[in-house]
Amino acid sequence: MKFIIDNWYLLVVALASGSMLLWPSLRSAGAGSLTPNRAVQLINREKAVVIDVCEAEEFAAGHVGGAKNVPLSQLEERLPTLVKNKAVPVVLVCASGARANRAVAVAKKLGYDKAEALAGGLKAWREASLPIEKA
Structure with a gap:
């Protein structure tokens, strides 16, 4: 002592x-802790749906392969029609991760408990050398 x-x-x-x-x-x-590698596991193993919440111009410039574009301002109206099964994981992506974190709150409010934001957004996806599609 x-x-x-x-x-x-x-x-x-x-x-x-x-x-x-x-x-x-x-x-x-708390938020945006989904790594790109963990996102790939969710997509491949649990058939996660990838929603890009960027605006159409940003989405056309480059996005995660297979992602559906739903701008953040339209997410509340369009998410229930795109992802009918609320038990499926939803990976939300934007350029840096900030909008995706806001989108998680909207998705959880709608009942999508497995919604997660990609930490670092599309930038982190690129840095992990994962494929990008262009529209």
């Missing part, structure tokens, strides 16, 4: 460094 009292600053440094190491994983656990 005397060691802890005499060296309290070491305890503080240890706690601070530990929390800094854990912070990124805790922060990413």
Whole structure:
């Protein structure tokens, strides 16, 4: 006990460094934590539906293979007609991941509990050297 009292600053440094190491994983656990490789597994093994929430021009410039384009502003109206089975995983993609995270909230509100945003968006997909289609 005397060691802890005499060296309290070491305890503080240890706690601070530990929390800094854990912070990124805790922060990413909430939203957009779906990696490109995990997305490919969902697509291949669980027949996940890929929805690109970019605008039509962005979608035409490049998108995940097999993705369906539904701009974020139209997602609430069009998602139920595109994905009738709410038990199927839905992978939401945009250019950087920000719109896809908002789209997850919309999808979950509609009852799609397995909706996930691709972390890093299409940029992360490209960086993982995965195929891109152009319309």
